[in-house]
Amino acid sequence: MRICLVTDRPDHPLLADAHALLTLRHEVIALDPDTVTDGHPINADVYLLKARTAKALAFAERAERHGARVLNSAAATRACQDRVRMAELAWAARLPFPATTAFASPARLLATAPVFPLMVKSRHSRRHDLVARVDDLDALRTMARDWPDEPIVAQEFVDNGGWDHKLWVVDGHVFAGLRRTALDGPAETKPIAPEDLPTGWSTLARRVGIAFGLDVYGVDILEVDGIPSIIDVNAFPGMRGMSGAPEALAALAARDGNSDRTEKRIEARFSAFRVPDAGCKASQ
Structure with a gap:
């Protein structure tokens, strides 16, 4: 092969x-x-x-x-790059995902008199995109000045104590770690044995793969009062330091057959939920 x-x-x-x-x-x-x-x-x-x-x-x-x-x-990868599509797919699959609202720019969000704090992210995920906690109107005005034409999504801020749970899945095999959130300093990952994750989290991560049509992916999860919330899905993350991940990836690549993941399958999921635009409150 x-x-x-x-x-x-x-x-x-x-x-x-x-x-x-x-x-x-x-x-x-x-x-x-x-x-x-x-x-x-x-x-x-x-x-x-x-x-x-x-x-x-x-x-x-x-x-x-x-x-x-x-x-x-390509279709599954594109879905992970668009945070509007990400929310729609998660809601359609009844995955726990925060209320999300899309805006054409930070200025459009500013015009809605939002409730703080908020997480504001570029709609389109990419290197050096916008991901920031916004605590007040002054910070939002600064963002509107610095990112005037950036399409964004706004989400309620959830305090995670400075650590994100990172789950990575390769062909159904789950790997996990704790990583310092990007808002709180340099990335530092502490591996976690899958069996030490809260009950049901590995199953939750695998459900993401089914919903998004992914075989190799990462899921970021926050836990609030014992309840998980998915805040990000990444196609083909690095999984540095995850013992067994290269072996799982090699086995997947060498396996016969084809992953039946198509644009048509993914697009069909969008009909159930749509992310509100221009300041309308999102609901799940």
Whole structure:
């Protein structure tokens, strides 16, 4: 089997370790999607879509049209990049997800006289996007000045004590850790054995994969009064330091068959719930 790593970072620890395992029995190549042309040949059986740029997604869609297996699919990856779609998919699957409201810009949120504190995030998830706690009107005015044209979503702020529960899933295998929230300082992950997670959390993480059509993904969970709330879903995260993750990824890539994840399946889930826009209060 020929397996292609679609990434500009083939030396990433997760990919490098999976590559070493796969090359024992398969041909493995790496491809930076931002350097290929539209006519680049589709000549691998399986593509691991680690990159999330527009060119990477376009290449993945072309590979899918040619019958190649892509993990995760382009459609599932796109769903995780749009925080409006993320909320819609979570609500449609009855997953615990915070009330979310979409705005065309911070100024539109400012005009609604919001209740603070709030979490404000870029609608479109990407490197160096906007993710900030907003405590008052002055902070929101500053945001409106600094990010005047940024589409955003607003969510009620939930205090998690400075730590997020990070759950990562590879083909149903759950890995977990505690990480300092990005609002409170540099990332530091403390691994947690899946059996030490609160009851039902591993099942909850697997339900996310079914709802989003994902095979390799991360789920960020906050716990408030013993109740979990999903605050983010990431397609193909790094999973640094998670023992067993490279082995699970290699086994998934080498497995015969195809993940039946299509745009049509994902889009069908949007009909049940829609994120309000322009200041309308969201509900689950």
